[in-house]
Amino acid sequence: MKLKESGIVVGVSNRHLHLSQKDLEILFGKDHELKNIKDLKQPGQYAAEEVVTLVGPKGKMERVRVLGPVRKETQVEISKTDAFKLGVNPPVRDSGDLDGTPGIKIVGPKGEVELEKGLILAKRHIHMHTKDAEFYGVKDKDIVYVMCNTDGRKTIYGDVLIRVSEKYALEFHVDTDEANGAFLKTGDEIKIVEEL
Amino acid sequence: MKLKESGIVVGVSNRHLHLSQKDLEILFGKDHELKNIKDLKQPGQYAAEEVVTLVGPKGKMERVRVLGPVRKETQVEISKTDAFKLGVNPPVRDSGDLDGTPGIKIVGPKGEVELEKGLILAKRHIHMHTKDAEFYGVKDKDIVYVMCNTDGRKTIYGDVLIRVSEKYALEFHVDTDEANGAFLKTGDEIKIVEEL
Numbered sequence: 232m233k234l235k236e237s238g239i240v241v242g243v244s245n246r247h248l249h250l251s252q253k254d255l256e257i258l259f260g261k262d263h264e265l266k267n268i269k270d271l272k273q274p275g276q277y278a279a280e281e282v283v284t285l286v287g288p289k290g291k292m293e294r295v296r297v298l299g300p301v302r303k304e305t306q307v308e309i310s311k312t313d314a315f316k317l318g319v320n321p322p323v324r325d326s327g328d329l330d331g332t333p334g335i336k337i338v339g340p341k342g343e344v345e346l347e348k349g350l351i352l353a354k355r356h357i358h359m360h361t362k363d364a365e366f367y368g369v370k371d372k373d374i375v376y377v378m379c380n381t382d383g384r385k386t387i388y389g390d391v392l393i394r395v396s397e398k399y400a401l402e403f404h405v406d407t408d409e410a411n412g413a414f415l416k417t418g419d420e421i422k423i424v425e426e427l
Numbered sequence: 428m429k430l431k432e433s434g435i436v437v438g439v440s441n442r443h444l445h446l447s448q449k450d451l452e453i454l455f456g457k458d459h460e461l462k463n464i465k466d467l468k469q470p471g472q473y474a475a476e477e478v479v480t481l482v483g484p485k486g487k488m489e490r491v492r493v494l495g496p497v498r499k500e501t502q503v504e505i506s507k508t509d510a511f512k513l514g515v516n517p518p519v520r521d522s523g524d525l526d527g528t529p530g531i532k533i534v535g536p537k538g539e540v541e542l543e544k545g546l547i548l549a550k551r552h553i554h555m556h557t558k559d560a561e562f563y564g565v566k567d568k569d570i571v572y573v574m575c576n577t578d579g580r581k582t583i584y585g586d587v588l589i590r591v592s593e594k595y596a597l598e599f600h601v602d603t604d605e606a607n608g609a610f611l612k613t614g615d616e617i618k619i620v621e622e623l
Contacts, residue, residue, distance in 0.1 A: 232623045311607035312508060323579030323610070354579060376583075383519030383550060384605075387572075389581030405608075409580075411507035412601075412608025414519070427428045427623065 233426035234378055235367055241379075241419045242272055242402045243410040244353060247296045248283065248307040248337070254346075255301055258283060258339025265299040272400050273358060275300065285309070286336040289318025305346060307335055308353045310408040324351040325392060353406060356392040357423075358399040367423055371395035376424035377403060379413040386413035387424065429622040430574055431563055437575075437615045438468055438598045439606040440549060443492045444479065444503040444533070450542075451497055454479060454535025461495040468596050469554060471496065481505070482532040485514025501542060503531055504549045506604045520547040521588060549602060552588040553619075554595035563619055567591035572620035573599060575609040582609035583620060 256263055259281060266280040281297040285307065292313060306329060314321060321333055334346035357377070364370055373393040379386045388409065403421050410416065452459055455477060462476040477493040481503065488509060502525060510517060517529055530542035553573070560566055569589040575582045584605065599617050606612065 311610070312603065315607075383586055385585030386608075387583035387585065389583065390579055407508065408604055408607035410608075411604035412582075412606075414507070 232378075232424060234422040235425045237420050237422045239357060239377075239401055239403050239421055239423065241410070241415045241417055241421060242404050243415065243417045244308065244404055244406050245296070246285075246292065246307075246309045246313050246407075247298050249298055249302045249305065251303060251305045252301045254305045254337070254344045255297075257342040257344050258337060260341040263341075265297060265301065267299060271298070272402050274398055274400060281339075284338040285317060286338060287317025287319045290316045292317065304329060304349060305337075305344070306349045306351065307337070307346065308351055308406070310406045311352060312408050314352070319350060321350040321352050323354050323390075325354050325356070326351075353404065354392050355388055355390060355409065356394050356404050358402045358404065359393060359395045360399050360401065361395055361397055363401045364393070364395040368425075369393045369395075369423070376427055378422045378424055379415055379419070380422075381414035381419070384412070384414040387427075388413065428574075428620060430618040431621045433616050433618045435553060435573075435597055435599050435617055435619065437606070437611045437613055437617060438600050439611065439613045440504065440600055440602050441492070442481075442488065442503075442505045442509050442603075443474075443494050445494055445498045445501065447499060447501045448497045450501045450533070450540045451493075453538040453540050454533060456537040459537075461493060461497065463495060467494070468598050470594055470596060477535075480534040481513060482534055483513025483515045486512045488513065500525060501533075501540070501545050503533070503542065503546045504602070505546070506602045507548060508604050510548070515546060517546040517548050519550050519586075521550045521552070522547075549600065550588050551584055551586060551599075551601055551605065552590050553597075553599045555589060555591045555597055556595050557591055557593055559597045560589070560591040564621075565589045565591075565619070572623055574618045574620055575611055575615070576618075577610035577615070580608070580610040583623075584609065 267277040269278040463473040465474040475493040
């Protein structure tokens, strides 16, 4: 196995959602604007003050965080552990690839949305600036393996999507199941596997 | 990468505990005997009817299953997700290797045990009969990598302990975080990595 130089840090994504302007107004009221309470590492992205409740056939989850800014389509990202609790079965998908995904009921302080599609388990991915992609010798949409050399739970994650943009900061995104299964935490460093 | 022949199935371990006779009697009453409600794949092991509540500094978990038969020492096995909820920080350990591990409060119908040690995250492991070990070319206490070739979440788990005994059936044990992070479920097949 051959590993590339490091410098790629982990960002663990807890369950969260992105809202369309339309759904935002149904849930929080007409002309509502999201309030940024914390900038995320990806430029322009932020955790909003707003939280909602997700309601599935088997259970509900309260205080699920909205991330801003608003997007073209509402997208809800949960873990497989969350999916078991809610009683839903979303597929693993890249962000924005929502055709054929299940929906879920979202409850806000001013209204409810019965989402028709948009519930996913996020595909593991690495955000990269164009210059990072050059440095690591990869390109947008490449699929790589990543070595997580953690104490007692060494793990090599495959199916990791490379996403390159002038707007991205270098960060490996996994959900809470993936983080816990490999003992990763936000800020840990991982390495891309150059040759397996 | 070179994979060995398969035939090794996954057994996902939900949170559970093994009790000493002494702790069993404190929690369930004098001379109490565990009631077998379901044999496990490992010969002689079973899920008992008895459940307890685990109480940590930040939360509690109800209906945690006792596995039988009784053991020399009480051992509680949870996931990292469970650990966050309870507010505890157990290490990854092999079964029975409990020195220096934290304890936890266990509440049963007849009494409570303030465990001094025994709370662990189980180390990934493969149970094997002696004949299986010969077939796969490994021996007791070897550490291997395992390929989980699951849809959208391909994962290679390292730090997998080989445990060989005349009494064991062939089975790869992971906890719920590890199962969800790699999209594994009980009965799935995995392969030992012969060469990485």
